[in-house]
Amino acid sequence: GESVGLHLPTLSVQEGDNSIINCAYSNSASDYFIWYKQESGKGPQFIIDIRSNMDKRQGQRVTVLLNKTVKHLSLQIAATQPGDSAVYFCAENTGGFKTIFGAGTRLFVKA
Amino acid sequence: KAGVTQTPRYLIKTRGQQVTLSCSPISGHRSVSWYQQTPGQGLQFLFEYFSETQRNKGNFPGRFSGRQFSNSRSEMNVSTLELGDSALYLCASSLVGTGFDYEQYFGPGTRLTVT
Numbered sequence: 001g002e003s004v005g006l007h008l009p010t011l012s013v014q015e016g017d018n019s020i021i022n023c024a025y026s027n028s029a030s031d032y033f034i035w036y037k038q039e040s041g042k043g044p045q046f047i048i049d050i051r052s053n054m055d056k057r058q059g060q061r062v063t064v065l066l067n068k069t070v071k072h073l074s075l076q077i078a079a080t081q082p083g084d085s086a087v088y089f090c091a092e093n094t095g096g097f098k099t100i101f102g103a104g105t106r107l108f109v110k111a
Numbered sequence: 112k113a114g115v116t117q118t119p120r121y122l123i124k125t126r127g128q129q130v131t132l133s134c135s136p137i138s139g140h141r142s143v144s145w146y147q148q149t150p151g152q153g154l155q156f157l158f159e160y161f162s163e164t165q166r167n168k169g170n171f172p173g174r175f176s177g178r179q180f181s182n183s184r185s186e187m188n189v190s191t192l193e194l195g196d197s198a199l200y201l202c203a204s205s206l207v208g209t210g211f212d213y214e215q216y217f218g219p220g221t222r223l224t225v226t
Binding site for chain 2: 036049089097100
C-alpha cells in the first residue's frame with residue numbers, strides 16, 4: 001500500500017486461522033490504546049480501543065489484550081479472512097490529545 | 112453521514128514552495144488531528160485542534176503550521192518545502208478529542224510530492 005512502510009514486520013496466516021499481532025508501547029503513562037487497520041490507498045480505520053484500567057476488551061471477531069506490566073498490547077483476530085489483509089497499527093494516548101502510533105505490522109492472509 | 116474529506120488528494124510541489132492542505136471533518140466533530148505518514152518514520156502526530164485552538168503538537172519544525180475555523184474545518188500549511196516533506200498527510204476527526212470511546216475517523220490523505 002502507499003506509504004505504509006516498505007520494511008514492516010509481516011505476519012502471514014491461512015484463511016480461517018486466528019491471527020495475533022503484537023505491539024510494545026513506550027509510555028507507561030499512556031492511559032488509552034487503540035488498534036487501527038490501514039488498507040492500501042486509504043486512511044487508518046479504527047478497530048478497537050481499550051482503557052488502561054482494563055486488560056481485555058472484545059469486539060466482533062477481534063480481542064485486544066493489554067499487559068501494563070510489560071507494556072505490551074496484542075490484537076487477536078478470529079477466523080481471519082482475506083479482507084483482513086492490511087497493515088495494523090497500535091497507538092497510545094496519554095490523555096493530552098496526542099496519539100502516538102507504532103511502526104505497524106503487515107498481515108497477509110493466504111486463501 | 113459523509114466521512115472526513117481532504118483536498119487535494121495529490122499534490123506536486125517544488126523545494127522552497129509552500130503548500131496548504133485542507134480537511135473537512137465529519138459533521139458535528141469538533142476535534143481535528145493531523146498526521147504525517149512516510150515509509151521511514153511511519154505515522155507521526157503533527158497537531159490537534161479543538162474549537163479553533165491547538166491543544167497539542169508533535170515534534171515538527173515551525174515550518175509546519177495549522178489552523179481550525181469556526182465550522183471545524185482545518186488547514187495545515189508547510190512553508191519552504193524540503194524533499195523530506197514528501198509524505199501522505201492524514202487528517203482525522205473525532206467528536207471531542209482522542210479518548211476512550213471517542214473514535215478518530217481518518218480521511219484518505221493528501222499525497223504530497225516535493226521535487
